[in-house]
Amino acid sequence: MSDDELVLRWPHQKSLSPTSLKTYSQCAYRIRLQYVDEIPRPDIFVPFFAIGNATHSALGTIAQQMKLGVPTIGEKEIRMLCSFHMPMHHYPSEEAWEAEVQKVLRWVDTGKRYLQRLQVEEWLLIEHWEAREIPLLPTKARYKLGAKPDLVVRRRDEEGEPLIHIIDYKTGQVREEPDVPVIQRFALRPLLQEWTGDASAANVRFTWIWLDENYPRDVDVSVEHCNHAWPEIMAQMESLVSEAIFAPTPGWYCRYCPYYQNYCTEEIPPQLD
Ligand code: SF4
Incomplete structure (x- = not known):
């Protein structure tokens, strides 16, 4: 198979991301279905995504307001965001909707208190997509790999050293994907150079904040950590862009x-349903 044939499979104008991988x-x-045939996503309400979107939206707004030094949104505004992302008619009762709203209020409060403790020196990025070109195969196609961190700030670590801190809010039980911190450091590299003067030496930490458990889990995203994880990420990307069978x-x-x-009539295997 020639490289040109490979280019036709993954639409290379679309960036690769942790989500696509x-x-x-x-x-x-x-x-x-999603990227090659480009079938518009059917508009299906998924409560799990809705509650996550409402929480991310509120915490993104709060980070913007903390950056500006203005008062942050409170319960009334968070409830309005819930009404937008989680319309009540999708829930079996008002009580069921209110239970979900209470979860959002608690998660947002947990995230906000975490941000207030950080002693941020500079709010660098808030929900901002960054992507970089990546040489994947010996081909003319120009692939990009990108990511959208929930928040990136500049602050000091426990030893007082300058730190670039990437924060990702976790609103469900979905497991941590170890490639996410690595891809985020990769995508941010030009900005790390700008922010620190030496992207390779930059002290970078990634934190998943498990909002339900109020548990922040840190990953030291050192160059060594990234180098160790990189071959597997490359292999996965090369497999994706050269995929030909697309089996369900x-x-x-x-x-x-x-x-x-x-569009897909596959059944979930009974033991997994
Ligand atoms: S097998 Fe499942 S995940 Fe894959 S396309 Fe069908 S419904 Fe979606």
Whole structure:
């Protein structure tokens, strides 16, 4: 197979991301429907995503307001965001909706208190997509790999050393993807150079904040850490852009797939349902 044929498979004008790689690792057929056939995502309400979107939206607004030094939104405004992202008619009762809103209020409060403790010197990025070109195959296609950190700040670490801190809010039980911190450091490299003067030596930390458990888990995203993880990420990207079969591989994640039981008629295996 020539490189030119490979280019036709993954639409290389679309950037690769942790999300596309995770989707590919679960089901190549979904990648085909979404990115190759470009079937518009059916508008299906998924409560799990809705509550996450409401929380991220509130915490993004709060970070913007903390950056500006103005008062942050309170319960009334967070409830308005909930009404937008989680319309009540999707829930079996007002009580069921209110229970979900209470979760958002608690998660936002946890995230906000975490941000208030950070002693931020500079708010660098808030929900900002960054991507860089990446040489994947010996081909003329120009691939990009990118990521959208929830928040990036400049502050000091426990030893008083300058630190670039990337923060990612976790609103569900979905497991941590170890490639996310590595891809984020990769995508941010030009900005790390700008912010620190030496991207390779930059002290970078990534934190998943598990909002339900109020548990922040830190990853030291050192160059050594990235170098160790990189070959596997490269292999996954090369596999994705050269994919030809796009076989469906149904699993528990079908419940969150917008193509489930409309464009895709696969069944979730009974032991996973
Ligand atoms: S419903 Fe399941 S098997 Fe079908 S495309 Fe989505 S994830 Fe793949």
